[in-house]
Amino acid sequence: MTTKKPWTLKSIAKExxxxxxxxxxAFNRPDQLSEKRRNEILASCKKxxxxxxxxxAQSLRxxxxxxxxxxxxxxxxxxxxxxxxxxxxxxxxSILERNQVNLLLFSGxxxxxxxxxxxxxxxxxxxxxxxxxxIDELKNSPKKVVTVDFDIDRNASVNVDNEQAAYEIAKKAxxxxxxxxxxxxxRLLDTKLTCRVYDTPDYSLQCSIAxxxxxxxxxxxxxxxICLPSDxxxxxxxxxxKFANIAAKEALQSAPRPNVLLCMSDLIAISAIQEANRxxxxxPEDVRIVGxxxxxxxxxxxxxxxxxxxxxxxxxxxxxxxxxxxxxxAELIPYTLIEGNSC
Amino acid sequence: MTTKKPWTLKSIAKExxxxxxxxxxAFNRPDQLSEKRRNEILASCKKxxxxxxxxxAQSLRxxxxxxxxxxxxxxxxxxxxxxxxxxxxxxxxSILERNQVNLLLFSGxxxxxxxxxxxxxxxxxxxxxxxxxxIDELKNSPKKVVTVDFDIDRNASVNVDNEQAAYEIAKKAxxxxxxxxxxxxxRLLDTKLTCRVYDTPDYSLQCSIAxxxxxxxxxxxxxxxICLPSDxxxxxxxxxxKFANIAAKEALQSAPRPNVLLCMSDLIAISAIQEANRxxxxxPEDVRIVGxxxxxxxxxxxxxxxxxxxxxxxxxxxxxxxxxxxxxxAELIPYTLIEGNSC
DNA sequence: CTGTTAGCGCATTCAC
DNA sequence: GTGAATGCGCTAACAG
Numbered sequence: 001m002t003t004k005k006p007w008t009l010k011s012i013a014k015e016x017x018x019x020x021x022x023x024x025x026a027f028n029r030p031d032q033l034s035e036k037r038r039n040e041i042l043a044s045c046k047k048x049x050x051x052x053x054x055x056x057a058q059s060l061r062x063x064x065x066x067x068x069x070x071x072x073x074x075x076x077x078x079x080x081x082x083x084x085x086x087x088x089x090x091x092x093x094s095i096l097e098r099n100q101v102n103l104l105l106f107s108g109x110x111x112x113x114x115x116x117x118x119x120x121x122x123x124x125x126x127x128x129x130x131x132x133x134x135i136d137e138l139k140n141s142p143k144k145v146v147t148v149d150f151d152i153d154r155n156a157s158v159n160v161d162n163e164q165a166a167y168e169i170a171k172k173a174x175x176x177x178x179x180x181x182x183x184x185x186x187r188l189l190d191t192k193l194t195c196r197v198y199d200t201p202d203y204s205l206q207c208s209i210a211x212x213x214x215x216x217x218x219x220x221x222x223x224x225x226i227c228l229p230s231d232x233x234x235x236x237x238x239x240x241x242k243f244a245n246i247a248a249k250e251a252l253q254s255a256p257r258p259n260v261l262l263c264m265s266d267l268i269a270i271s272a273i274q275e276a277n278r279x280x281x282x283x284p285e286d287v288r289i290v291g292x293x294x295x296x297x298x299x300x301x302x303x304x305x306x307x308x309x310x311x312x313x314x315x316x317x318x319x320x321x322x323x324x325x326x327x328x329x330a331e332l333i334p335y336t337l338i339e340g341n342s343c
Numbered sequence: 344m345t346t347k348k349p350w351t352l353k354s355i356a357k358e359x360x361x362x363x364x365x366x367x368x369a370f371n372r373p374d375q376l377s378e379k380r381r382n383e384i385l386a387s388c389k390k391x392x393x394x395x396x397x398x399x400a401q402s403l404r405x406x407x408x409x410x411x412x413x414x415x416x417x418x419x420x421x422x423x424x425x426x427x428x429x430x431x432x433x434x435x436x437s438i439l440e441r442n443q444v445n446l447l448l449f450s451g452x453x454x455x456x457x458x459x460x461x462x463x464x465x466x467x468x469x470x471x472x473x474x475x476x477x478i479d480e481l482k483n484s485p486k487k488v489v490t491v492d493f494d495i496d497r498n499a500s501v502n503v504d505n506e507q508a509a510y511e512i513a514k515k516a517x518x519x520x521x522x523x524x525x526x527x528x529x530r531l532l533d534t535k536l537t538c539r540v541y542d543t544p545d546y547s548l549q550c551s552i553a554x555x556x557x558x559x560x561x562x563x564x565x566x567x568x569i570c571l572p573s574d575x576x577x578x579x580x581x582x583x584x585k586f587a588n589i590a591a592k593e594a595l596q597s598a599p600r601p602n603v604l605l606c607m608s609d610l611i612a613i614s615a616i617q618e619a620n621r622x623x624x625x626x627p628e629d630v631r632i633v634g635x636x637x638x639x640x641x642x643x644x645x646x647x648x649x650x651x652x653x654x655x656x657x658x659x660x661x662x663x664x665x666x667x668x669x670x671x672x673a674e675l676i677p678y679t680l681i682e683g684n685s686c
Numbered sequence: 687c688t689g690t691t692a693g694c695g696c697a698t699t700c701a702c
Numbered sequence: 703g704t705g706a707a708t709g710c711g712c713t714a715a716c717a718g
Contacts, residue, residue, distance in 0.1 A: 006485065008695055019704045024697060033703070049483075055461040056408075057695035060399050060710050067447065067462065076436035076446060086424045093419035093448065102459055103419060103448045104410065107440055116445055118398040118711095119410065119462060140392075142349060241639070270643065296584070297640055300613065351711055362688045367713065376687065400711035403694050461695095 007050035016044055027052050059119070066101050068323060069120040071134065073108045073127035074238075080105070082239060083267070083295040084312050088126055088148070091316020099324055113137045124148065124319050128208060146323045148315060149209055156322040157330045158315050162209045165308045165335045166216025166262075166292070172306060173260050173290045173343050174224040182232045182251040182258035183217055184244065184268050186210055189235040194246045197233040210264060213292065217262050232258065236268060244271035252279055252287065259287050260343075266291035266298045266307055273301065273342060288343040294336070304340030311335065350393035359387055370395050402462070409444050411666060412463040414477065416451045416470035417581075423448070425582060426610070426638040427655050431469055431491070434659020442667055456480045467491065467662050471551065489666045491658060492552055499665040500673045501658050505552045508651045508678045509559025509605075509635070515649060516603050516633045516686050520568040525575045525594040525601035526560055527587065527611050529553055532578040537589045540576040553607060556635065560605050575601065579611060587614035595622055595630065602630050603686075609634035609641045609650055616644065616685060631686035637679070647683030654678065 013020035018041065025032040026041040045052070059065040070092060072079040079085045093103055106116055108129030117123075117137075122144030129135065138145050139152050147157045174181070188197050188210045205211060214233070221228050231254075234247040244263075248271055251258055263269035269291030273283050281287050283303055291298055294309025315333050322331065356363035361384065368375040369384040388395070402408040413435060415422040422428045436446055449459055451472030460466075460480075465487030472478065481488050482495050489499040517524070531540050531553045548554060557576070564571050575597075577590040587606075591614055594601055606612035612634030616626050624630050626646055634641060637652025658676050665674065 009697095010695075019706095020696085021698085021705075022703070025703095028697080037703080051455065051457045053697085054695050055458065056399065056403050057461070057710090058697080059462075060403050060694090060712090061696050061698085063710080065399075065462065066458065076440055077433050080423075080432045080436060081426075081429045083424075086429060089423045090420050093423060093450075097419055097450055097452075100458065105436065105446045105448060107436075109440075112394065114394045115398065115409065115443065118400070119402075119408065241643075274643065297643075300584075300617065300640075301643070302645065352713095353711075362690090364688070364690090364713085368687090371713080380687080396713085397711050400694090401713080403696090403710090404712050404714090406694080 007045075007048065009053055012045060012048065012050045015048065016041065024053065065119055065121055067104055067120045068096065068101055069104045069106045069113075069116050069123050071106045071108060071113075071123050071125040071129055071138075074130050075107050075109050076105045078238065079108075079126075083297070084239070084265070084293045084310075085126065087295075087312035088316040088319075091313035091318075092124060092320045093316075094313075095317055095320035095324065101324070108134065110134070113141070117141065117143065122146075122323060124323055125150075125152075126319075144323060144326060146319050146327075148319050150207075151330065154328065156327045158318045158322065158333060159330065160310050160315070160333050160335055162212040163216040163219075165310065165337075166213035167220045168216075168337055169290050169292065169306070169308050170217045170220035170262055171223075172337065172339075173262060173288050174220060174226065177225040179224070179226055179260050180256050180258045181221060181226055181228055181260045181262065182234070182254075183214065183228070184234050184236060184247050184251065184261060184263045184272060185214060186236050186239055186264035186268060188214065188233070191235065192237045194234065194236055194243045196231050196250075197235050198230045213264055236264075239265040239267045241267065241271045244268040245275055248272040248275035249279075252276060252281065257287075261287060261289045263289060263291050266293045266295045266305060269305055269307065269342070270297065270301055273303070273305075284341065284343050290343050294338055298338070298340070303342045305338070306340040306343040307338050309336040309338050350388075350391060352396055355388060355391065355393045358391065359384065367396065408462055408464055410447055410463045411439065411444055412447045412449045412456075412459050412466050414449045414451055414456075414466050414468040414472055414481075417473050418450050418452050419448045421581065426640070427582070427608070427636045427653075428469065430638075430655035431659040431662075434656035434661075435467060435663045436659075437656075438660055438663035438667065444667070451477065453477070456484070460484065460486065465489075465666060467666055468493075468495075469662075487666060487669060489662050489670075491662050493550075494673065497671065499670045501661045501665065501676060502673065503653050503658070503676050503678055505555040506559040506562075508653065508680075509556035510563045511559075511680055512633050512635065512649070512651050513560045513563035513605055514566075515680065515682075516605060516631050517563060517567040517569065522567070522569055522603050523599050523601045524564060524569055524571055524603045524605065525577070525597075526557065526571070527577050527579060527590050527594065527604060527606045527615060528557060529579050529582055529607035529611065531557065531576070534578065535580045537577065537579055537586045539574055539593075540578050541573045556607055579607075582608040582610045584610065584614045587611040588618055591615040591618035592622075595619060595624065600630075604630060604632045606632060606634050609636045609638045609648060612648055612650065612685070613640065613644055616646070616648075627684065627686050633686050637681055641681070641683070646685045648681070649683040649686040650681050652679040652681050 013023045291307035298305035356366045634650035641648035
């Protein structure tokens with residue numbers, strides 16, 4: 001093997017004794033030269049180990065990189081192991097890969113988009129980023145933007161009707177006006193703590209999906225003529241056993257003990273079921289528990305979880321399609337009520 | 344809002360009435376100008392909406408982008424929802440994010456690396472990519488490369504002793520020489536089919552982790568003076584319920600019925616437990632089942648799975664550190680035997 | 687501290 | 703088909 005400093009368009013053109021414009025055309029514009037000539041050049045390049053024009057330079061010149069940034073609501077570290085976000089990424093990447101577009105994961109906690117914005121063709125933003133100043137950057141970005149689970153003026157978006165879905169699952173869980181209800185909420189407050197929400201208003205999150213779900217629950221609860229005291233709503237900072245266990249235990253040990261637990265994620269609901277078992281409570285006899293999301297594990301657990309399947313993968317597919325189509329409209333994705341036997 | 348065509352270093356310098364070198368220095372080399380001057384310039388830039396030098400141009404010039412490509416063994420679509428790969432990505436991204444380095448996901452099925460290689464500072468390659476020609480590209484790449492779960496000459500790598508781990512878990516599962524063993528293997532063959540392996544040699548995969556695990560199983564089986572007939576090893580093409588159910592059912596319905604199932608992933612083992620239950624078999628009384636990987640769900644299921652925890656997150660952390668340190672050596676990560684009650 | 691210059695590797699235009 | 707020229711936006715080196 002010879003030690004080769006990488007070929008450039010110019011150096012390879014000289015080596016082949018042709019114009020650099022011709023090499024460029026051979027790779028980029030087949031119609032600008034004869035089939036035969038093109039194949040000769042391409043073959044020679046391959047033989048010499050020149051794999052085509054430098055993509056970074058190409059992107060600088062053309063203003064297009066075939067890379068899209070997926071802006072996650074939280075750190076990549078956290079999001080990548082969240083089953084719901086994973087399904088979303090699965091959907092996104094299935095479409096992108098098919099179109100030879102690459103995916104860059106970007107943290108919603110980053111200071112600003114500038115670290116990557118010059119490298120990518122645009123952004124798919126999955127949920128409102130924790131660092132809200134990113135939202136303004138997205139609003140002002142000259143690049144393509146698709147938002148998911150929230151909206152930015154005049155941009156393409158994909159949403160699910162969280163309020164209505166929450167209403168339906170709550171409706172399913174509630175039976176009589178004697179039911180004692182507790183809500184295990186996900187990210188109702190902007191804190192890393194597991195705690196009760198009370199009436200704490202958190203205006204910055206008012207339109208978050210968590211609050212939409214809470215509104216849905218409240219509507220069903222009101223219709224059932226049940227009262228939801230303000231000390232019966234918990235905030236869980238992230239969808240994981242660790243935090244959910246604490247809230248579930250607190251809720252199940254409070255008096256009067258709730259017999260209905262409305263959980264804002266399946267992972268929370270699964271933790272709650274386990275906590276109930278540890279406390280000697282039977283699900284659904286002693287306490288009915290419903291989830292939200294419809295992750296795979298919800299089908300595998302005993303009892304099977306009653307939940308809302310929100311089809312995250314389809315959301316990802318749609319978001320990627322809107323992106324590639326440079327669409328500007330909003331899409332609504334349907335959800336499904338999954339009847340398990342946890343309620 | 345005024346419609347602004349994006350500022351460039353040059354245009355902003357002219358606007359501010361200073362040299363473009365000064366603007367560049369203000370952003371990149373604080374020592375080249377007074378604190379005061381620097382702050383003035385930075386403030387003016389911010390006010391005018393110039394967020395700093397274009398990163399794409401910067402990277403072209405400097406040959407550094409602060410982006411690293413994570414080359415996955417299979418399609419991004421598949422890998423992103425695999426719990427083991429997810430943990431690995433979690434580890435990688437935790438380190439990268441801390442160092443302001445961004446992560447690009449790249450498919451092991453892609454034709455070549457050239458779509459991204461000019462954009463990134465190097466590659467972390469998680470497992471041997473399905474398209475093996477990528478391995479040659481990695482070998483010849485002038486960029487940094489860290490491999491995980493396999494090796495490339497003279498490059499940094501992170502590995503787990505799969506053979507020994509498999510030996511230990513098998514040892515745990517086997518009791519007497521009367522035990523009837525079956526192996527539910529993951530990707531022992533290069534096919535998309537669930538089928539028995541028999542003696543089919545697949546030389547290209549001979550050194551894959553699946554075969555290392557199989558060797559470990561075999562060693563324990565031999566030591567226990569048990570025979571493993573060639574029709575008792577199954578190939579499962581990917582770690583999912585869908586394929587695992589088929590193999591588990593086939594294995595559990597074969598005669599003589601196995602009373603020990605050695606599964607090469609936890610997802611396979613979990614599927615096997617469920618299949619056993621469906622067939623009216625008790626775990627571990629009628630059939631002992633062990634997994635591999637140590638995913639979270641393995642702790643949540645009933646019975647708790649006995650498995651090898653291979654600490655994928657730590658693998659990711661190490662891989663990212665080796666990458667950032669431009670290391671050239673190989674690391675071995677320890678594993679842990681998790682005692683559940685499925686065996 | 688400033689201004690200038692020469693590339694980084696390429697695509698595009700234009701005359702030939 | 704060619705070759706030269708221009709610029710994408712920036713950095714680094716150097717003289718002032």
